[in-house]
Amino acid sequence: MIKTEDSIVHSVALEFTATPGPRFEAQGPWSGEEFRKRLLEPWFLDASSRGIKLVIDLDGGYGYAPSFLEEAFGGLARDCGVDKVLRTVAFKSDEEPLLCDRVAKYIRESAAMTA
């Protein structure tokens, strides 16, 4: 975790796992659901209550399954609101920059999944 005055950076690989798993906890270890419940939601609530940016570092995680990312970040948006999540959360990936666009897309499209 790296803290600055206006942002806090959390790493999925360093603080959760470098081998992310499936969508749901019932499907196997290191799931997107587990990540969201155990880490992402507390990180998000902490950052939004303090009015700072939450930066999620995706580097180091090897081969994120799309369902993992959708469940974690799309799920967060379904729980907390798309606009609020997009305003608060930013993503970083030097290893695979297209991942950041994909995660933002999952957040934007999360409302459609509940409709």
Place this chain on the structure above:
Amino acid sequence: MSGVVRWEISLGEIVLSLSTVGAAWYVGSALKRKQDRDMAVRDLVRFFCRESLQLLAALSDTFSAEFTRMNGGLDAAGVNNIKLALQRLSNSLHTINVSIGRGGIKESKALAEPGGSLKTLLDANEYLRIIILDPLADQTSRHQVNARRVEGAIRSTREAIVSLELGIVSRLE
């Protein structure tokens, strides 16, 4: 008297002529610079389209080889090889995306819009990742990855790359 032709040119006319020639030269060179710049961006996009096609072929080869080696299943090394091939393809497509977005060629917006060939390509790649990575992550179905479905998705992605390149080429004519 033999005919004598007298030319009289005023200073104003000289200035007007020079400024017209100067303006024409400036506009012409600006257009040429813009054309050269657009051509360079299109060449760059085409280069990365070729690279993406090669990486897609490499992904197809890796996928087939790993499945053959493990007789339809996958071990950790095989999973890593496939993920690495997918990452390389993803990064090449990202470079195409960035080149079109930042290159500022006039068709950038149309390509990136829904139905545009860049958007179609990124969606095809997304589908490819879903049908490869999701079953790998879900260990209960690791050995049930449908190789024929993956080959179909690779073909769709290849066609999307070719469509994008053809779109760029047709605008050069």
